[in-house]
Amino acid sequence: MGLSKVWVFGEAADGKVATITLEILAKARELSDDVTVIYGGGDAPAIAATLGAHGATSVLATGDLGGGLLGVAVASALAAVIAAGDGPAAILLGTTQDGRDVAGRLSVKIDAPVITNVVDLELAGDKIVGTEPVFGGVTNVKTTFTTDKPQIVLVRPKSFAAEPSGGAPAAVGVLAVPDLGATGGAKVTSRFVEEATGPKLDEAAVVVSGGRGLGESGNYALIETLAKLLKAAPGASRAIVDAGWVPYSYQVGQTGKVVKPSVYLAAGISGATQHLVGMKGSKNIIAINKDGEAPIFGVADLGIVGDVHKVLPKLIEALQARG
Amino acid sequence: MPEGAPDLGTMNVVVCVKQIPDPADPGALDPTTKTLKRDGKLILDESDSYGVEMALQLVAAAGGGEVSLVSMAPNNEVSGIRTALAMGAASAILVSDPALKGTDALGTAKVLAAAIARKSPDLVIAATESSDGYTGTVPAQIAEILGLPSVTFAKSVAIEGGVAKVQRQTEAGYDEVECPLPALVSVTAGVVEPRYPSFKGIMAAKSKPVDMLTVADLGIDAGRVGWAGGGQEIVDIVAAPARQAGEKFEDDGTAHERIIAFLENLKIL
Ligand SMILES: Cc1cc2nc3c(=O)[nH]c(=O)nc-3n(C[C@H](O)[C@H](O)[C@H](O)COP(=O)(O)OP(=O)(O)OC[C@H]3O[C@@H](n4cnc5c(N)ncnc54)[C@H](O)[C@@H]3O)c2cc1C
Ligand SMILES: Cc1cc2nc3c(=O)[nH]c(=O)nc-3n(C[C@H](O)[C@H](O)[C@H](O)COP(=O)(O)OP(=O)(O)OC[C@H]3O[C@@H](n4cnc5c(N)ncnc54)[C@H](O)[C@@H]3O)c2cc1C
Numbered sequence: 001m002g003l004s005k006v007w008v009f010g011e012a013a014d015g016k017v018a019t020i021t022l023e024i025l026a027k028a029r030e031l032s033d034d035v036t037v038i039y040g041g042g043d044a045p046a047i048a049a050t051l052g053a054h055g056a057t058s059v060l061a062t063g064d065l066g067g068g069l070l071g072v073a074v075a076s077a078l079a080a081v082i083a084a085g086d087g088p089a090a091i092l093l094g095t096t097q098d099g100r101d102v103a104g105r106l107s108v109k110i111d112a113p114v115i116t117n118v119v120d121l122e123l124a125g126d127k128i129v130g131t132e133p134v135f136g137g138v139t140n141v142k143t144t145f146t147t148d149k150p151q152i153v154l155v156r157p158k159s160f161a162a163e164p165s166g167g168a169p170a171a172v173g174v175l176a177v178p179d180l181g182a183t184g185g186a187k188v189t190s191r192f193v194e195e196a197t198g199p200k201l202d203e204a205a206v207v208v209s210g211g212r213g214l215g216e217s218g219n220y221a222l223i224e225t226l227a228k229l230l231k232a233a234p235g236a237s238r239a240i241v242d243a244g245w246v247p248y249s250y251q252v253g254q255t256g257k258v259v260k261p262s263v264y265l266a267a268g269i270s271g272a273t274q275h276l277v278g279m280k281g282s283k284n285i286i287a288i289n290k291d292g293e294a295p296i297f298g299v300a301d302l303g304i305v306g307d308v309h310k311v312l313p314k315l316i317e318a319l320q321a322r323g
Numbered sequence: 324m325p326e327g328a329p330d331l332g333t334m335n336v337v338v339c340v341k342q343i344p345d346p347a348d349p350g351a352l353d354p355t356t357k358t359l360k361r362d363g364k365l366i367l368d369e370s371d372s373y374g375v376e377m378a379l380q381l382v383a384a385a386g387g388g389e390v391s392l393v394s395m396a397p398n399n400e401v402s403g404i405r406t407a408l409a410m411g412a413a414s415a416i417l418v419s420d421p422a423l424k425g426t427d428a429l430g431t432a433k434v435l436a437a438a439i440a441r442k443s444p445d446l447v448i449a450a451t452e453s454s455d456g457y458t459g460t461v462p463a464q465i466a467e468i469l470g471l472p473s474v475t476f477a478k479s480v481a482i483e484g485g486v487a488k489v490q491r492q493t494e495a496g497y498d499e500v501e502c503p504l505p506a507l508v509s510v511t512a513g514v515v516e517p518r519y520p521s522f523k524g525i526m527a528a529k530s531k532p533v534d535m536l537t538v539a540d541l542g543i544d545a546g547r548v549g550w551a552g553g554g555q556e557i558v559d560i561v562a563a564p565a566r567q568a569g570e571k572f573e574d575d576g577t578a579h580e581r582i583i584a585f586l587e588n589l590k591i592l
């Protein structure tokens with residue numbers, strides 16, 4: 001079936017496999033019977049069961065990197081395996097910070113292109129054809145490889161549904177990291193985790209996002225209150241992230257998170273294409289904007305032409321009254 | 324320098340600046356070559372204005388040095404470069420060559436890396452991703468070609484004693500990363516507030532040196548870049564399934580009831 005061997009760049013934090021990795025595994029196991037997860041870290045045994053349940057046959061892990069950055073270490077290790085003749089037909093990675101580092105560095109090492117921002121992929125013979133949205137998602141471009149090198153593909157989050165397939169735990173093997181020389185110079189000295197309560201933005205069933213139309217930083221409290229009442233995750237447009245009202249981790253869009261909740265409520269957000277690509281896969285969209293011509297209404301199932309300072313307090317009050 | 328004297332040092336920074344079609348007036352794909360049409364005037368990618376500002380601040384903090392620019396663009400385009408020069412960069416290299424038409428991210432990185440190497444900088448700055456192509460792979464590719472360590476997704480950068488101290492954005496927050504120079508850093512939007520070019524800056528920019536180079540000048544084989552050098556091809560361009568707009572309601576003081584009814588219908592409430 002399909003490709004002889006596929007590598008999936010695996011990501012995890014605190015022993016929990018990242019959703020993007022499970023999403024990619026769901027697709028990878030359709031492409032090949034031999035799916036190996038490539039992992040930069042020391043806790044591979046802790047995640048091997050989950051990876052196996054999602055279709056990975058094995059996991060190759062670097063072991064603890066001692067603060068060294070993951071991208072360069074993993075890319076160098078993979079290049080060595082490929083040089084030794086054990087390379088795969090394709091390497092699938094998430095469009096994440098580390099995923100892009102691995103893909104970029106590896107592409108130079110093996111002198112092969114990367115097909116990026118893929119939201120869907122299929123096989124034509126032994127070649128991957130990736131679908132990439134352009135112009136804010138109004139057009140899809142399908143791109144394929146013309147070389148016989150391993151096909152490096154960067155996949156956008158939320159492109160595939162993560163589903164377990166019920167496999168046995170993945171066999172854990174070692175991925176040897178060669179001497180990185182100067183390229184390995186960067187070291188993580190400490191990690192900061194931003195406090196987050198409530199559901200995670202990219203996993204919540206309901207997302208309530210605010211934009212510049214809220215007027216000022218203090219008014220973001222309306223979004224937080226509403227989110228709490230709806231058991232929703234609060235989100236934001238880039239305009240208010242750049243303005244420092246909320247941390248980057250709240251950002252929805254091209255350069256932020258991709259969300260696909262059942263309901264997405266956008267308050268005071270214009271609907272720039274870069275915001276739309278992050279949320280227009282939501283099942284239902286509600287928009288509140290005082291400008292009836294705002295582009296956000298083009299994707300809204302329920303569009304409220306109105307002032308957030310009037311609509312949100314009444315909505316909050318009504319929800320509180322329901323208890 | 325005498326032993327124990329404060330090392331004010333100098334810093335030479337190269338900033339990659341992409342010149343792109345005005346996002347307010349998005350381009351179109353050429354139906355025959357299936358690449359982006361780049362006919363109109365190009366402007367400085369806003370994403371790179373942060374890198375330029377960051378470089379100017381770091382050089383000022385170091386007490387000396389130079390900010391120079393590197394760009395690859397068709398038709399000897401310099402409008403975007405002039406904007407960055409007007410902000411305060413000292414000089415630029417522009418690589419422009421018909422052979423570069425259709426170059427992918429890896430080919431772009433090869434060209435930019437060759438141009439950057441001419442300057443032997445202490446620090447290379449790029450944006451995490453461009454506004455028009457946004458593959459987000461060029462910075463890591465440049466670093467790999469130049470044999471440099473890299474810290475991508477930087478939301479803050481400081482230089483202390485020849486080491487870059489970077490806050491690198493992560494899924495959950497950020498990592499504090501230390502990286503010896505020379506190095507490459509890619510910065511996120513919002514990392515600093517880009518200055519507006521002053522009138523004086525704009526006038527001065529007109530006479531700042533812009534070195535125009537071809538692929539051959541950089542010693543790159545034209546067959547390794549451009550459409551032919553890519554190793555990938557676009558096989559189809561299709562309209563994405565469009566989302567239909569639903570009902571629109573002018574708030575008359577009861578909009579909140581509409582929202583609640585909508586949520587009840589979906590069993591969210
Ligand atoms: C490379 C690149 C990447 C980007 N990535 C992202 C991204 O990931 N995510 C993202 O969101 N953006 C992104 N952007 C920015 C994007 O282009 C927009 O600038 C941004 O989304 C605008 O945010 P906004 O809708 O909050 O603000 P604005 O566009 O200023 O819109 C504010 C809206 O609020 C409405 N409004 C004002 N007052 C009220 C009121 N009292 N009641 C109701 N409505 C009101 C206005 O009518 C307006 O429509 C990116 C841009 C670039 C160039
Ligand atoms: C819609 C679309 C989709 C594409 N998909 C792919 C793809 O899947 N794979 C692929 O290999 N190529 C792809 N390309 C081509 C790619 O965008 C170009 O090769 C481009 O020259 C470099 O990539 P980028 O802008 O995406 O770089 P990014 O990696 O997003 O750029 C990051 C930063 O690198 C610097 N930089 C990048 N290009 C330049 C430049 N020309 N001059 C100066 N600095 C620069 C800037 O600081 C920039 O912000 C695509 C192009 C388009 C328009």
